[in-house]
Amino acid sequence: MPISSARTVKGSRRLLRRHDRRSHSPRWQFLRGFFKHPVMVGSIIPSSRLLIDRMLRPVDWENTKLFVEYGPGVGTFTRPILARMGKDAVLVTIDTNSDFTSYLRESIDDDRLVPVTGSAADVAKILSDRGLGQADYILSGLPFSTLPPGVGEDIANATSTVIRGGGAFLVYQFSPKVLDFIKPHFERVERGFEWVNVPPATLFWAYREPTE
Ligand SMILES: C[S@@+](CC[C@H](N)C(=O)[O-])C[C@H]1O[C@@H](n2cnc3c(N)ncnc32)[C@H](O)[C@@H]1O
Known part of the structure; x- marks a missing residue:
């Protein structure tokens, strides 16, 4: 040649x-x-490192046995959550996009991770089908403002039924409108803002009162 x-x-x-x-x-x-699914994904750039650290800072990792993540995408939060979680804890990720679920399954080799294709609105059934109880924390990266009508309300409602007393719903959003969905279901909501993200995001930590 x-x-x-x-x-x-x-x-x-x-x-x-x-x-x-x-x-x-x-x-x-x-x-x-x-x-492939611009409305469902809702953002063109994954979350920044600063947003991730800030969002996860209040989590009590020692007392976390079950963590649920809605809309993990390619695992921008999934990997940092696994890095912080105890070795006997479980992380269930729920995404409507099966390409993302397969990608997580193939790229993350960790027995604590349970990637599921489905809607966050079905979180109660997804956990009970797997013999899992109440979640300590649920994190949402869902684009609430672009979800089909009624889905945001269903997700907030279902989420409040599966988080234990003292647990929390952690939400990062580009539009603060999500507060309308979560406020009716949680006793206390704290709020923050992270500029270093594209686009900048509003953060919410919605807590359920501890039960005696
Ligand atoms: C903005 S992306 C978040 C990606 C990633 N968590 C991050 O921070 O970079 C939103 C994700 O939510 C997923 N999604 C949209 N609607 C959903 C629903 N009803 N239930 C579960 N996941 C959903 C999309 O497929 C997408 O992966």
């Missing part, structure tokens, strides 16, 4: 390898998910 065509073959193999590496990266998977 002449030297120039050998170089071309090598070059195109390199390009293919680079494309293959990129197509497995979380950022690429997230973009693919966005272009």
Whole structure:
């Protein structure tokens, strides 16, 4: 083979390898998910490190046995949650997009992770089908303001029935409208704001009163 065509073959193999590496990266998977279901994904860029740290800061990890994450996407929060969770705790992720569920299953090798394809509105059935009790914390990355009518209310209602007394619903949103959904179901709601995120996000920590 002449030297120039050998170089071309090598070059195109390199390009293919680079494309293959990129197509497995979380950022690429997230973009693919966005272009397939823009309304359901709701954002073009995964959450920032600062947003993640701030959102998870109040969590009492020592007393967390069951954590649920709605709308994990490519696992931007999933990995930091697993890194903080105890070794006997369980993390259930629920996403309507089966591509994201498969991606989490394939890219995260951790027995504590239970990735589920489904709607957050069905959280009670998803947990009871797996013999899991009440959740200590539920985190939501759902785009509440673009969900179909009625779905936001159903999710907030279902969430309040599965969080134990003393547990909390953690929500980050680009529109503060989500407060209308969560306020009727939780005794105390704390609020924050994170500028370092695209776009900047409002954070809510909605607590259930501890039961005696
Ligand atoms: C903005 S993305 C959040 C991604 C990731 N958690 C982050 O912070 O970068 C929203 C995710 O919610 C999922 N989703 C939308 N509606 C849902 C529903 N009803 N139940 C569960 N997941 C849903 C989408 O498929 C998408 O993965």
